[in-house]
Amino acid sequence: MQKRIPVVSLPQFLLHSLDILKNPLPFHLDNFKRHGDVFRLKIGFKNSVIFSRDAALAEYVLQKNWKNYTKSPIQTVDLAKYLGKGLLTSEGEHWRRQRKLIQPAFHKKQLAKLLGSIEETIIEALSGVETGITTDVFPIFNDLAFKTVVRSLFSNAASDEEIAQLQHSTEMNQKMLVKELRQPYLGWYFRASGKIEEHIKLAEASKAILRDIIIRRKKSSKRYDDLLDMLLDARYDDGSAMSEEQLIDEILVLFVAGHETTANTLSFTVQLLAHHPEWQKQILNEFEKMGNSEQDLMQLVMSSQIVTQVIEESMRLYPPAYFIDRVNLEADNFNGFTLEKGSSLLFSIYEIHRHPDLWESPEKFMPERFKSDKARNYSSFYFPFGAGPRKCIGNNFAMFEMILTIVQLVSRFEIVRVKDVIEIKPLITLKPKNALVKFRKRNLDMR
């Protein structure tokens, strides 16, 4: 039976536009409650977007019939003008070839070689944590996550000054993109005032730094076994290597995709732990059971089951990629809904992860739902890293980094709650707002 997708009118959209600009999530939830799990929002006289919290439709689009869907121009045009054509921002045959080439660098066996340097970076970042005062944890984790990606790529080949410059331009360009997406009606001004050009120049400066690092590495005879070595060694099916320009684009993409998302999750996780000290105790109990400080890092990561469950539950409640977008190449049908060619689809991962039909007590923090015997049940409606062939290539990298960070943090500090609500700032990613906690010294060194 054919079903009509319910429509939310343009006047309704305009009426709520100021609230939507601040935080679109309540507006979306209200519409899901009124119209069901799929609705069409008119955002112009001709334009509309189909919003969905239907997990089966998300799985169909991202996985089962993925070939009929591309990413929206937000990534492939708006973001690509700063980053170039790396994995996140490319499509079609170019994307497929790059994914095949890069994927092996992110396999667990390769990542095991990076864990030592990741842990060092974490310990260095946490050495700056002050006890007894109210602390916003986001900047700490943001620096930690950026440095982790840079060091995993280049070991110590980038100087502190170069890292600071790369981080500055990555973050400035992300801020600019938020402005462009939130205020599309100012597009003419951003172009005419030279703002966009200014930010493209920032990206060019980053590319020059990366080119320098790559040239230095190519001249060096030493092996580092870091991501750069792996990407330089990688070969396409015809035996050729990645061009320098393509390698630079891929590295810029890894900076963007790999740092804010991780920093967001760490910030939410630490606040959730402050609100639920019983889970800090459970983590400590697990450390005690592990009982020694000599295990290798991969073993430590794999044995940290409670920490893993806490992080998974944190990403259920606060998925950094809270929306995933697609556009269909050809008309499609799903469960009676007709999706005409060129429909813009936005999947609310935030609402799928809190859907009352899918989750028991969806608003409650219950890491135990991710115990290894139960977690498999959620695979068709738990998508923090996306799904299908375009699923996050850095999911293991991110999990390992976040597990090691929480292990180090909880073994050093008691995390104390200072405010009642966990606030969100939904931008391109779901960011934390005022991620405030206090730390008290604990003396339990894991390693």
Ligand code: HEM
């Ligand atoms: C908590 C941390 C992270 C989250 C929640 C996350 C989430 C995601 C999601 C949802 C996608 C798919 C987007 C889509 O289908 O439209 C994605 C793609 C991607 N992520 Fe992550 N990510 C995280 C960390 C990382 C890290 C650490 C890296 C690399 C170091 C990374 C690199 C990428 C890349 C390159 C893509 C594009 C893959 C492709 O299209 O083939 N991500 N990520």
